[in-house]
Amino acid sequence: MALNNTYDGYDARPVQQETAVGAGAQILLLALLGTAIGMGTAGWLTGLAFAFATWAVLSRALHRSRLPSFGPANRVTLGRATLVGGVTALVADSFRSAPPVSLLVGLTAVALILDGVDGKVARRTGTSSPLGARFDMEVDAFLILVLSVYVAMDQGPWVLLIGGMRYVFVAAARAWPWLTAPLPPSTARKTVAALQGVLLLVAGAELLPHAVNTGVVLLALGLLVWSFGRDVLWLWRTARTRGGAPAAEVMRELVAQ
The missing domain is CATH 1.10.357 (Tetracycline Repressor; domain 2)
Structure with a gap:
């Protein structure tokens, strides 16, 4: 190239x-x-x-x-x-x-x-x-x-939901542009994102029994679904209450709050 x-x-x-x-x-x-x-x-x-x-x-x-x-x-x-x-x-x-x-x-x-x-x-x-x-x-x-x-x-192919969720979100944003609006800062979001790698590493290290590793991965998936679900709900509500305002306008309002 x-x-x-x-x-x-x-x-x-x-x-x-x-x-x-x-x-x-x-x-x-x-x-x-x-x-x-x-x-x-x-x-x-x-x-x-x-x-x-x-x-x-x-x-x-x-x-x-x-x-x-x-x-x-x-x-x-x-x-x-x-x-x-x-x-x-x-x-x-x-x-x-x-x-x-x-x-x-x-x-x-x-x-x-x-x-x-x-x-x-x-x-x-x-x-x-x-x-x-x-x-x-x-x-x-x-x-x-x-x-x-x-x-x-x-653990099985269901674990791929963890790695694929962010890419599904990006793909969905092409169909629904309101998903591209900026999100407010969130410590919870950052914490959940950081935990994904740690929890998957714990499960992949094979130091714990299989059933415990399954629980660890389920915890990671549950936290990720909660985090994405909360953000998507916030974006949807924001798009409805603000009439689908452009991302720049939404960000200005967030900064002013």
């Missing part, structure tokens, strides 16, 4: 170089995993596809946003994305043979821990941006999807 380096005086090369470094780090991690566990073709292809897709989409988004620099917070998120790529490769390879659970748990745990770091770095350095927030959210969502695939191999 060819990307122009300059556009109206904007030099995209510095940020593109950082995304290229991220792709290189991803390939290096895959090489280390492949050496350590003898990863099969599915793992390699999935990991490489993830690396290429991350590089291509992120490079394009950075070019369009015209950020002057990549920023420290985005570097943390890119490092987390690299770990998620490793987890993705391991899960894809698990259809051939079970990967070392400790390795998968270790990579996932570090990725989840870093999820609480990039936001703090962005705020402390004054480098918060809509692109950075979206990048962070997409990495989170994809990790949850991959973990749900892994846990579903033991």
Whole structure:
């Protein structure tokens, strides 16, 4: 995919170089995993596809946003994305043979821990941006999807509801634009989102009896259904009471409250 380096005086090369470094780090991690566990073709292809897709989409988004620099917070998120790529490769390879659970748990745990770091770095350095927030959210969502695939191999396909719910919401927003209105800040929403990875990791670690793991995953699904249901209800009520006001107008009203 060819990307122009300059556009109206904007030099995209510095940020593109950082995304290229991220792709290189991803390939290096895959090489280390492949050496350590003898990863099969599915793992390699999935990991490489993830690396290429991350590089291509992120490079394009950075070019369009015209950020002057990549920023420290985005570097943390890119490092987390690299770990998620490793987890993705391991899960894809698990259809051939079970990967070392400790390795998968270790990579996932570090990725989840870093999820609480990039936001703090962005705020402390004054480098918060809509692109950075979206990048962070997409990495989170994809990790949850991959973990749900892994846990579903033991618990059943119903676990995929956890990983797929956010993507169903995005698809539904294309049919019902009122779902795209901005939501008010919510600690509960953030807590539920953070718990998804933790609970799926607990179930995937296979340290507890099967029945207990089932309960853990059901808890994660129940919390997610409650969180999405509450937000959809709020958006629906807002669209009705405000006559389907544009998202920008709704946000102005929220700020004024």
